[in-house]
Amino acid sequence: MIEERATVKAIDGNGVLVQTTKQSSCGGCQQKESCSTSVLDKYFGNKQINMQLSSDLDLSVGDTVTVGLDEAIFLRLTLLIYLLPLGILILFAVLGQQLSDHYMIAGEALTISFGVVGFAGCFYGLKYLIRQKLDPKQFNPILLNKV
Numbered sequence: 001m002i003e004e005r006a007t008v009k010a011i012d013g014n015g016v017l018v019q020t021t022k023q024s025s026c027g028g029c030q031q032k033e034s035c036s037t038s039v040l041d042k043y044f045g046n047k048q049i050n051m052q053l054s055s056d057l058d059l060s061v062g063d064t065v066t067v068g069l070d071e072a073i074f075l076r077l078t079l080l081i082y083l084l085p086l087g088i089l090i091l092f093a094v095l096g097q098q099l100s101d102h103y104m105i106a107g108e109a110l111t112i113s114f115g116v117v118g119f120a121g122c123f124y125g126l127k128y129l130i131r132q133k134l135d136p137k138q139f140n141p142i143l144l145n146k147v
Contacts, residue, residue: 005066009061058146065146066143088122
């Protein structure tokens with residue numbers, strides 16, 4: 001279980017609005033003065049994240065809670081969102097290169113075009129799959145306890 005601390009911002013029946021801050025790991029690194037990632041972190045760093053979750057805990061506004069997400073769900077989503085599009089991009093680029101070689105087309109325009117089309121198709125396919133076929137509630141974090 002991946003856990004994060006959050007603060008209760010509002011309560012509405014069994015629904016609880018919690019807020020957590022996305023923090024970067026760049027703050028503790030010794031190389032942060034010369035690293036380009038830490039420069040980007042200064043501009044896009046700590047970000048407030050609000051989540052509407054259901055809970056049967058006795059909470060009040062301002063309480064600190066622990067929010068958890070199952071690691072298996074996190075890994076499956078990571079594979080689905082990152083590795084599948086990358087694999088499709090590579091597969092379509094190889095297919096474009098094979099067609100380019102077969103038809104003796106000079107340059108890499110066909111390879112690049114096939115890669116982009118495969119990546120875009122995978123993007124829209126995943127968007128459809130997530131919206132139409134998957135239950136979003138199974139991916140939501142849960143309130144574990146009051147701290």
